[in-house]
Amino acid sequence: MNFRIVTYTIGQILKVLAAFLVIPLIVSVCCGEIGGGFALQGLLAFMVPILFCLSLGFILTCKRPKETTYYAKEGLLIVGFSWVVMSLIGAIPFSIGTYGNPNFADLTYFDWLFESVSGFTTTGASILHNVADTTISQIDIMSGVSVLGAGTHYYALLLWRSLTHWIGGMGMLIFILAILPSSSNGASSIHLMQAESTGQSVGKLVSRVNRTARILYLIYAGMTVLLFLLLLLGMVIPSDGARTIDPFNAVIFALSTAGTGGFAAVSTSAAEFGLYVQIMLIVFMFLFGVNFNMYFLLFTRKFKDILRSEELRFYFFFLIAVIFVMTLNVCLSNVFEAIYANNFGAALKDTVFSAVACMTSTGFSVAGSIGGMGDFTVWPTFSIMMLFMLMFVGACAGSTGGGFKCSRFLVLAKSMWISCKRIINPNAVYVVRLNGKRVDEEVTHGVLGYFIIYLIILVLVTLILSFDPFVSAQGGGSFLTALSSSLTCLNNIGPGLTSVVGPAGNFFGYTIGMKIVMSVEMLIGRLEIFPIVMLFNPKTYSRQ
């Protein structure tokens, strides 16, 4: 194990993280937030982690390691460590920034750590719990005065929260690969990319790893900017009584959608804004859940290869099919009359929004209040189970979305089908085919193994969560609360499936220990198990 390269790369990450931390600080200064009563605190909230990152970063990178080639295990370790370090540091601004504010008095560093992990892993589950707390997410941007009075720094904190989504969506290490000159990292960096990207097989788009990373980030940043501009357009489109979008919320939504995260600047999330904004979010949530290789193929005009992608077709048609049965189910139930007042358009929009938000693991909500329009926790059980299934399958491999991934699901389903066929005709030779090509046994076995570990972690965490008094207090809903909390963390979605943790609820009620467990689970889900599991394996640190 080449530990020098691990610490060296983490040093590089710290330096880049410092640069990212400067962004909300600058915005804060520009918006004139710093300058009033909280000036020093707002400055400290970001300057402390920035200085910490810079000093440690420079210490770790002052000497280049002699041996710069490394292998898959170093790649996994680098990724695992750096995500833990990033999350720990990412929580500092929240912790310092809200210190002394009576509204956040009951939140400890570990609560903010949960928030930070939730941000980087693009989960979007929050611990901000009551209306007073959510002043952080209810600053009235339009009047330019926050509920807490002028001179606060909460824009900066909200921006940082969404920025962590954007960083975590495509991945910090891929960002580093993209910005470093090609000479400074060789072919070994493919291991970093493989460890951080989602999906079972990670390929290069072009022959150089760092150019591949650059292309991915260009697509990513380009689409984020496009979404931002389209959301800005919402300022001139009438929103039927709902709030009109403003530039700040547009930035927050663009960053959170790009990473398929789910943090919004207002506690009512997308429900606060008009139909136009919601439709834009639906479209872009879907687009960010598509394998980014497809966009590369689009730019290189290989349209045939895009059509050939079984994963993309599955992703699209599966979503359509589920939306169809869910809409039907919702419209035929008593919810349709009680909540939607027989308005088909509103019901359809809410099912589409919820389905896309769950499958892409974004987890924005259109629920204005608990039990109100858009809160899927009061929908018929069948629809909730459909959402559960969408959450489980997740987005495409190679996207910013979470979940088990469509391509894995396809391989799994196909190999199961083959096992059935083999029972009928034991001598026949069957192979799993994906995109017209044969999938090696090794890959199918890998997917199968991944599936089993995945289930074990899901069940294990559900089991741990069930000890929590918060869960037991739910009475009949306690099982689904624990299970969906575990699932939503493992798949980096955000909302659970019962009202307390649902689209209008939050995760504050869990005890600190449970929050730490869920934080680890979110990291496991985002990095696809192995980088985090590596950290807990004592063999990793032995000399041999």
Added chain:
Amino acid sequence: MKIVIIGAGKVGCAIAKGLSQEKHDVVIVDRNSAIVNKLVNELDILGVAGDGSLAADLREAGAERADVVISVTRSDQTNLLCCLVAKALGAKHTIARVREPAYSEQFEFMRTSLGIDMLVNSDRETADEIARHLRYPNAEHVETFGHGKVDLVAVRISDELLPTGEALSELVKRSKFKLLVCAIERDGEVIIPDGKTVIYPDDVVYFTGDFRTVNAVFDQMGVGDVSIGNMIVVGGSRICQYLSKLLISIGIKVKIIEEDAERCKLLATELPKATVVCGDGGDKSLLLEEGIDKADSFVTLTGSDELNILLSLFAKSHDVDKVITKVSSGSFMELTGPLELGSVVSPVRVMSDKIIKYTRSLQASDNDSVCSFYRIVDEKAEAIEFDLGTNKRFVGKALKELRFKKNVIIAAVIRGRELIVPDGSTVILPEDRIIVISAGYQFSSPEETLQ
């Protein structure tokens, strides 16, 4: 440049590694997906698991827009077919590896009618390389530049020659010949020297001079008493066939030991002047019987690296003056240094150097031309020949006026047919060519060598 390599064997891997380190876009095509995956994870390249002779697979590898397509599979016919298909798809240049001599003989036809730009015969290239070593029997390695005019000769400094360290400037002053030390290899590290650099025993020193000077220097240094009159070759491969032909023509007596009786008969027919012995080259008593202790030179060309190394060690122990070992596997080349095998020749390296040199000159042909390119000292340093033309930054200046980067040395100036071993007062004239030796850079134009 965009380069497609077909065939991920030893040669294919070596070329892919060399070219990807030079920041080319390399795509490797091989039918074995496991090997392709492994290479893609090891090198900064893209891989396609497929058949390089199929248009569909070549298209997937991007051969339509490739600058160079190199086919180095095991089969000559496949290589030629791959090149034809690639050319038809739109590849700019194609290189095929062929081993069958009959194909190389009709190279002109292939170039003009089929559009294959280069044929590389690894056996012949390796034989040439070995023959070069035998021309300078006292050198560790020999490289040739300037179309055969300049030789870069490597000598291991022995204890008798130089019992204690001595500064280079002193050493040159003592010698009455004009020679230039270009590089020093010490403990596996390469040093590009200046006058103050001290040379110690056991250093390998690379210097230039023309053919006569070098041999005269050897005489003066007292290491030049070896002359090759006869040679024993173990292994009657195609390389052996080419090599024997070359050596017999300059009057060296050749004895070939080959196991396979049929092959022996064929060799005896093709090479009437050579002595062909049918027997096991790994048999000690046979080697002694055939007079290994009286041989001037001993070349091992069997298919097994291990056997070649063992036989060479055996020959060394019997005081054979010049031992040349063929080692095909590239992975453990650095181990052959401490074994003191003498000269080691790797067909893989010979091939990949040749092809890399060709692609480099293709790339450089746009701006300033790189006339030749060699990797020396275990690929740790490079020797590049530049055509200066009327380059204003060089022409009319003495070398001492030019401020070169660190670790850069001008090994030779070629003026027309004349070779000049330069010193500080050498003035560059128009149309001169210079040979630059450097470590740690990748120059593609002469200006880049200046500070």
